[in-house]
Amino acid sequence: MLKDITFGQYFESASIIHKIDPRIKIVLMIAIIVLIFTSGNFFALFLSTFFIITTLLLSKVPFKMYIKNMKAILPVLIFTAIINLFYGEGASLFPDIPVLSHITFEGLYRSVFMALRILLLIFVSSVLTYTTTPNDLTDAIERLLSPLKYLGLKNAVHTLAMMMTIALRFIPTLIEEAEKIMNAQKARGADLESGGLVERVKALIPILIPLLISSVRRASELAEAMECRCYNGGEGKTRLKQMHLKKLDYLCLIVFVFYSFAVILTNIIF
Amino acid sequence: MSILQVKNLTHSYNGNTPFVNDAVSNVSFAVEKGEILGIIGHTGSGKSTLVQHLNGLLKPTDGQILFENEDIWKNPKEIRKIRSKIGLVFQYPEYQLFEETVFSDIAFGPKNMGxxxxxxxxxxxxxxxxxxxxxxxxxxxxxxxxxxxxxRVAIAGVMAMRPEIIVFDEPTAGLDPKGRDNIIKIIKDYRKAFNATVIIISHSMEDMALLADKLLVMNKGNLEMFDTVDNVFSQGDKLREIGLNVPIVTRVFNKLKALGVDVNENVFTVTDAVNELKRIKAGDGNA
Known part of the structure; x- marks a missing residue:
């Protein structure tokens, strides 16, 4: 049951989206989000929809994977849509029906607009996490933030990236450890499956305490091991995997520039 | 009557995916009351998966486990009762301690029994x-x-439930020689006090020679041998083939035999070795 937890939802596939430099992907994702938020009308939003759907198809990740991500955020989506539906200004669409009389054309418009916007945001971020391994992501973040070292934050960026990498690395280990401890306590007759909420939370104590203790132990062992290998932060460290921008990345940027111009133009015209 | 019977036990991980993998396949054996059964096998041979079936932590993909002639999964809701009758001490059990005092940690198992x-x-x-x-x-x-x-406290936590069968997964791993002897003595004492049946997984052939009545040898998920300690350890070549070995003293006597000394090769413990050497010495004196 614990094995079902997936973290970092990388989906292996040989698409061109997978091959794009992770730095480009992160920057473009942020840029697309900005474009989506600054789009004031449906024409601009439709352009983004078209662009994003194309990316989804190019990513060769099964569409149901994207739907799965969408389901998780569905309550937020519905909530936003309903709130917007009832708080629009203007003339009522159904003046005679008690509750529905609050619904106006503007409200309906905004409601659909907001829902589409959220949907697009989820799809964009899903493309990034499905096509980039967690390690590539942290690596790219470290490099993107590296200019911060000129602001006197010399080690902070590297430390942050290292922390993220270690955290990701230890998730499977912790899951395995949790499973072992659960089995050990079950062998001592611990009941993890039945009882009310309070009992179930109490039943977690015999699992959480050993897990916490072993995490602290692991952390200090890891720190010692890293020191033994002369780890002293990011300074002077070279990399096994170098990131270089390739033709594909430039092509990607060019396509994006065209798309963003189109969005900006539609925003001005309509 | 055998207290525990395992019949055609098979366990596959990732059952409904292309990565299907039999961790244990078609294993059958029986354990008599009061016996000490040793399980040996190379790392990844399926020993740990096998013992996790004995108290119902894992459910067999195929086959049955009978405790006192009754299938332990006959009534799935009662499986916690089975777990107090068939105790399982995991590898490095000290990592599962969690209570504020030693007393309450040992009492955790019995308390769960109500x-x-x-x-x-x-x-x-x-x-x-x-x-x-x-x-x-x-x-x-x-x-x-x-x-x-x-x-010791962690082991006591399982023993306090007074299981009729107690299973140990590498109880002496990571201990110094004194600690090791100590654990072996505890296992023997518990067995004597409660007339319990003991099943032990170990990589130490020396421990097995000291403790076990019978040995079960696992190899790649299959039961390779299931026989008395003497019969298993007299097949040194077969054991070495699957990444195991015989106790060091036995190897010494194998070498002596190969060098032409007339010795009995069935020497598995230091006590056996001393007796055998005395016998030879006495024989030499007569000749």
């Missing part, structure tokens, strides 16, 4: 005598103890 406070008190004290935990330790935090003491 015993009264008086009975808990009695059981904890009784088991502490067997594992050698001093009464003044009972109110200490288990995290203040040494490694060997923690291990």
């Amino acid at each position: 015993l009264s406070d008086d009975e808990l008190d009695k059981r904890v004290k009784e088991i502490c005598e067997i594992v050698g935990v001093k009464p003044e330790y009972l109110q200490k935090s288990p995290f203040d103890l040494s490694g060997g003491e923690k291990r």
Whole structure:
């Protein structure tokens, strides 16, 4: 049951989206989000929809994977849509029906607009996490933030990236450890499956305490091991995997520039 | 009557995916009451998966486990009762300690069985005598103890449920020689006190020679041998083929035999070796 937890939802596939430099992907994702938020009308939003759907198809990740991500955020989506539906200004669409009389054309418009916007945001971020391994992501973040070292934050960026990498690395280990401890306590007759909420939370104590203790132990062992290998932060460290921008990345940027111009133009015209 | 019977046990991980993998396949054996059964096998041979079936932590993909002639999965809701009758001590059991005091940690298992406070008190004290935990330790935090003491407290936590069968997964791993002897003595004492049946997984052939009545050899998920200690350890070549070996003293006597000394090769413990050497010496004197 614990094995079902997936973290970092990388989906292996040989698409061109997978091959794009992770730095480009992160920057473009942020840029697309900005474009989506600054789009004031449906024409601009439709352009983004078209662009994003194309990316989804190019990513060769099964569409149901994207739907799965969408389901998780569905309550937020519905909530936003309903709130917007009832708080629009203007003339009522159904003046005679008690509750529905609050619904106006503007409200309906905004409601659909907001829902589409959220949907697009989820799809964009899903493309990034499905096509980039967690390690590539942290690596790219470290490099993107590296200019911060000129602001006197010399080690902070590297430390942050290292922390993220270690955290990701230890998730499977912790899951395995949790499973072992659960089995050990079950062998001592611990009941993890039945009882009310309070009992179930109490039943977690015999699992959480050993897990916490072993995490602290692991952390200090890891720190010692890293020191033994002369780890002293990011300074002077070279990399096994170098990131270089390739033709594909430039092509990607060019396509994006065209798309963003189109969005900006539609925003001005309509 | 066998107290525990395993019939055609098969366990596959990732059952409905292309990565289907039989961790244990078609294993059958029976354990008699009061016996000590040793399980040996190379890393990844399926020993740990096998023993996790015995108390119902894993459900067999195929096959049955009978405890006192009844399928342990006959009534899935009662599986926790089975777990108190067939105790399982995991590898490095000290990592599962969690209570504030040694007393409450040992009492965790029996408490889950629904015993009264008086009975808990009695059981904890009784088991502490067997594992050698001093009464003044009972109110200490288990995290203040040494490694060997923690291990003993953790083992006591399972023993306090008074299981009729107790299964150990590498009980002596990571201990110094004294700690190792200590654990072996505890296992023997528990068995004597409660007429219990014991199943032990170990990589130490020496421990097995000292403890076990019978040996079960696992190889790649299959049962390779299931026989008395003498019969298993007399097949050194076969054991070496699957990444195991015979005890060191046995290897010494194999070498002596190969060098032309007339010795009995069925020597598995240091005591056996001393006796055999005395016998030879006496024989030489006569010749």
